[in-house]
Amino acid sequence: MLLLAEERGIFMSEGICYLYGAGTYYPDTVTSHNTGDMIIAVDGGYDFLCSHGIKPDLLLGDFDSISSLSDTGVKTLTFPTHKDYTDMYLAADEGMKSGYDTFVIYGGCGGRIDHTLSNIQLLSYITDNGKRAYLYADHYVVTMIKNDTFNINDVPFIKPEKGNYISVLSHSNESLGVTISGLKYETDNIRMTNSMVLGTSNEYIGKDFQISVSLGTLIIAFQL
Template sequence: MSKKCLIILSYVNYPSDQLLYQLTEEADYIICADGGQMIARSYNILPDVVIGDFDSTSIDEKFDCLYITYPAEKDITDAEASLNHAVEMGCDDVTCYGGIGGRLDHMLGNISILSKYSDKIKLRFMDDRNYLTMITNSSIVLPKSLRYQYFGVVPLDREARGVTISGAKYQLSNVDMKRASTLGISNEVSGDAARVSVKKGSLLIARSSDIEEK
């Protein structure tokens, strides 16, 4: 049976109490990465563990849960440290709330995390306007969503071979996509769901909505 984990990160570009409470209810295990504990406290969410170096976060009252402290000078981010712990706890379906749309270096690092872990577990980063995941030599079904109207696909390798997109406004059939191309940007689900597949390579899948449409 799948074990779902929610990791609340320290920065959420577009917060949503409705989305966060939904993710909390679905989670079997909740981790706060450093400043994510401030978000959890503001929404009265009790985590199972708080992980980080706590160099930029101060809190007067700690949660009644496990705290794992890392040195400030370390080789991984608090997000990856939290993800490592989730995997150690047997979680195979992980949602990171936040981590996109803030500091660009952290966002790029989180894309690297997707590349590193997505062949081992189900992993995505999301907030109220953006959803980021990745597939490698596989496929994904994208249900029609009121939250995320658009989707785009971007190769992470030099070339993704055999890309097929069906059930979308713009469809592809067994196309080789180069990383430097913008061919896969700004698509929409046309029916109940779209399907994206790639025969060889990795595709970043981004679901988004325009600000003015929310």
């Protein structure tokens, strides 16, 4: 049985904050965790964790998608159905309050497209706060960087295979100084905008690579 966060004394930024939502789960979902990690069940994500014998550190939401809420024995935060923020947003906030810098989101895609889009927007919120988040989808992971550099060694758990797609798009109105090195198609200090599709379906060629932006926010989606 996993210990509660308070029992681990983890309110610092060494570990990973895992958010398990009510969306679709894929084979790459991580169900083992390290000391120092925080596990948050977001509404119906609690059902997934229960099915794998995992006790979260925190359960929160408006509980419109959970199968049962009786006697969980888990610290619980209940929110109204009518509110300004999504349950996943509130969960990310709790993780940031607890000092986490890295977020991994499962069950945040599939199902309703508006929920998927809002979770991509959530990546921007987390990134704006100086953190890094990874949204796991169907054989893809989506992340964002702001005025920063990204390489594959930043990503928990996975390494790409040669030939896998990596797409780079501008989330902000414009992104300046976009440099991509080590992928099949490289760029040097270019400008991208959020109305451009340049950057879709780049390719990993089996060597170290870097993606950087001087000013702006990039969406990076890479194939597993």
